[in-house]
Amino acid sequence: MDNFVATEETYDWKREHGTSPTIKKMAHQVRMRGTDNQILQGRALGLWSKNTEQMNAFLRQSVEEIRKFQLLKIKKLVDNAFANVPFYRELYTACGYELGSISSFSDFERLPIVNKSLLNSFEPSKIVNDAEHLEHANTSRTSGSSGSPFTVYSDDNDIILDHLQVLRFYSSCLKTPLQESDWIYLLHHEGLAFSSLHGKYRTFQLPDLLPDTPLGEHLSYLRPRLLVTLPSYLPLILQHKEHVKSSGVEAILTNSESSTQQERDYYSKALGLPVYDEYSSEEIGMIATQCTHGNYHVIEDGVYLEIVNADSRGFGNVVCTDLNNELMPLIRFDHGDVAKRTTSNSLCECGSACTSLEEINGRRDDTFRTRGLEVVPSASLLAAIDDILITPDKTLKHFRLIQKNSETVELITQYSGAPHKSMPKILQELRDRISLLFGYSITLLHREVHEWPMQKSYKRRSIVREWEIN
Numbered sequence: 001m002d003n004f005v006a007t008e009e010t011y012d013w014k015r016e017h018g019t020s021p022t023i024k025k026m027a028h029q030v031r032m033r034g035t036d037n038q039i040l041q042g043r044a045l046g047l048w049s050k051n052t053e054q055m056n057a058f059l060r061q062s063v064e065e066i067r068k069f070q071l072l073k074i075k076k077l078v079d080n081a082f083a084n085v086p087f088y089r090e091l092y093t094a095c096g097y098e099l100g101s102i103s104s105f106s107d108f109e110r111l112p113i114v115n116k117s118l119l120n121s122f123e124p125s126k127i128v129n130d131a132e133h134l135e136h137a138n139t140s141r142t143s144g145s146s147g148s149p150f151t152v153y154s155d156d157n158d159i160i161l162d163h164l165q166v167l168r169f170y171s172s173c174l175k176t177p178l179q180e181s182d183w184i185y186l187l188h189h190e191g192l193a194f195s196s197l198h199g200k201y202r203t204f205q206l207p208d209l210l211p212d213t214p215l216g217e218h219l220s221y222l223r224p225r226l227l228v229t230l231p232s233y234l235p236l237i238l239q240h241k242e243h244v245k246s247s248g249v250e251a252i253l254t255n256s257e258s259s260t261q262q263e264r265d266y267y268s269k270a271l272g273l274p275v276y277d278e279y280s281s282e283e284i285g286m287i288a289t290q291c292t293h294g295n296y297h298v299i300e301d302g303v304y305l306e307i308v309n310a311d312s313r314g315f316g317n318v319v320c321t322d323l324n325n326e327l328m329p330l331i332r333f334d335h336g337d338v339a340k341r342t343t344s345n346s347l348c349e350c351g352s353a354c355t356s357l358e359e360i361n362g363r364r365d366d367t368f369r370t371r372g373l374e375v376v377p378s379a380s381l382l383a384a385i386d387d388i389l390i391t392p393d394k395t396l397k398h399f400r401l402i403q404k405n406s407e408t409v410e411l412i413t414q415y416s417g418a419p420h421k422s423m424p425k426i427l428q429e430l431r432d433r434i435s436l437l438f439g440y441s442i443t444l445l446h447r448e449v450h451e452w453p454m455q456k457s458y459k460r461r462s463i464v465r466e467w468e469i470n
Ligand SMILES: [Zn+2]
Pocket: 291, 292, 293, 294, 295, 297, 348, 349, 350, 351, 352
């Protein structure tokens, strides 16, 4: 591999495609991000070199120290939003807010919760603190499940900090810290803000993984230390098992789609590598990352997270405050996701005092609800499918579970041959198991299809709730 020589051009990671024309072609489909330039890479590199120790130390602080830091950030953020962002000025004035009136988290948690559709009903210039900065601002646009696109504006500092937090997470997943010369391999439609920092901490990105992608050979050529991927690609990655191991990959990280612990454990065992999951959103960036003990720890220097309106099982709405986006403050922003805090009060065995989430259920719209509106954990539903449909059967190609109303669930399947057990028996077992999760008896319908409906979204939607609740 060539050594990088600093020029005005950014480091060209795409030329490390090895000998494969397929890899070359796929890498060239990746579009370069606007942020991925020499100047911002240089600023990020400078900060990373200077602050790595400090950033690592932050996560090892006591809860009291973390909260003290966050409260200071929040006071500044809210006052800045109130003073300079017309949207928040109006919203907070209406509830009697005055500058400097936050002195505790309970003060803060009395401020109204905002969401995408509320922010979307205002002109972009009304939701940022500097309308003149808008045309130069970095944007990320999300489609979301609601069908209304949403643009988040952020300044360079926010983009850089987010990237450094990603590097810190990557480094924490390795046996020894990430080195300048290391490669990270992304099997993902979405790249990082920076493909490298002046040729250091490089990423190689394939936007898709297809059955005929010569991934194994390319891994052997590049020898990355981490593989970052959608959980959907894990079965295909497993087919390159020998290469994955011999190329020196130390861990696999998943994000963007929800996957169950059971699923990740299966691939971790099969590949002989740890698999860690990350919970993030387009709006906020990285929210929580999984530690070696399976808990999701909140990235407390990036986000203040609340679980609001928790039901009796502990599942509530994920409400986040981005501590670093000063241009377009997202304060008490409801993602539409559902999660549950870790119930134990003791410190996680990994030593982190950061807020822990036990389970993240993804989009609230897709979460099954009982007639009393309690959350039925998606992970438990998927585990039932795993046990009853998938584990014993190789002929099941696709499935989807749809909640039609409070009493009825429909299973859609596509088999490539006959199921190994009789369908009535499968349905009976599944109905009993789902009824247990609901706490009452449900009706299970079944439909076998010959053609699986195509989906635009990358997100796997194997759990869908059609029953609308208000
Ligand atoms: Zn932990």
